[in-house]
Amino acid sequence: MYFRKSDINMGDIDPAFIQSTEHRPKSTVVEETSEIPVIDLSESREKVVWKIGKACEEWGFFQVVSHGVPSEVSRKVEIEAKKFFEQSLEEKKKVKRDEFNAMGYHDREHTKNVRDWKEIFDYLVENTAQVPSSHEPHDTELRTLTNQWPQNSPQFRETLEEYAREVEKLAYKLLELISLSLGLAVDKFHGCFKNQLSMVRLNYYPPCPFPNLALGVGRHKDSSALTVLAQDDVGGLQVKRKSDGEWIAVKPTPNAFIINVGDIVQVWSNDKYKSVEHRVVVNTRRERFSIPFFFFPAHHVMVKPVEELVNEQNPARYREYNYGKFFANRNRSDFKKRDVENIQIHHFRIMD
C-alpha cells in the first residue's frame, strides 16, 4: 500500500493522505531546545509534584526519567514491534482490526478524516474490555473487545503484556502525582480505572515520499486521562506551544517517556491543565516507531470537573459525559473517513 522509492511520481499519492494546506508541515521547524521539561521522578515527592503541576499548566507535555520501567523491557518491545511490522501484509492482516473488534492491526487510521501515514497494532492492557455496542446515547447494549495475538509468535504477546504491566505502574504513579499537584487526594481517580479501557499502540511510520503533504498522525488531542509515550531516536513528534501556537519538535531523549495531559484530565481539572494538540511529521529516509500507552478509564465512568475544583468563582466548564460513549464515537471515525467532524470534548463545554 505504500510506494516504493523507485516508482514514485507526484501523481502517485493517494489523495486520502493529503492534508489541507493550512495543516501541512512547514519546511522550517522550531527545534526544541530545552523547553519541554524533563522531570526526574527520583527527586523528592514535593519537588516532583511541583514540577509536574507547572509542566501540565505551561505545556501539557513533559518527559520523565528515572521512571521505573526497566530499559530491558522497553528494548524488547521495540524489537518485537519491528519484527511484527516487517512481516508481509498478508501475515499482519491475520490480526486485522474490524468494525466489531477495534484491537489488532490496522493500516488505515484516519485523524480528523485525513489518512495517517502509518500502520498500527493496538492491544488492551486488560486483554478484554466491555464497551458500548454503539455511540447512540440511548443504546445500553455492551460488547466485549478482545486482544488479537499473532499465532506465529508467543514471544510477541509475552513481551507486549510485560510492557503494558510496567507502563501501567508508571501511569498510576503519574496519575497520583497529578492528583497531588491539583491539591486532591493521592488516590482520587483510582476507582475510575478498575476495568479500564487502557490500551497500548505500536505505531510504525514508514518513510514517506511526500512528507510535505502527509502526516504520520494529523493534529489531535488524546482522549485519555494521560498518555505515556515511548519514541525512538528518529524524531517527528511536534507539540503546539501554548504560548504562541508554534509547532515545536520534541527532541528524543534516551530512556525517557513523554507524558501528555489528555482530555479527561483537562475536564477533571476544569481547564487548569489543558490537553495540547500534537502531530507527527514523517520523512523520506527513516522509518520511525513509537509506543503510546493511553490511560483510559472504564466505560461507565462519567467524566466531569471534580467538585473540589469548582466553586462560584470557577464554575464547571463542562457537562458530564460518558467515557464509553465517547470511546465508541471516536472509534467509529478512526475506522473510516466520515464527512462529519469526530467527537471532541469541546462539544461538552458549557458556554459562558
Ligand SMILES: O=C(O)CCC(=O)C(=O)O
Ligand atoms: O508517534 C508519536 O510520537 C505520537 C503518536 C500519537 O500522538 C498518538 O498515537 O496519539
Ligand SMILES: [Fe+2]
Ligand atoms: Fe496522540
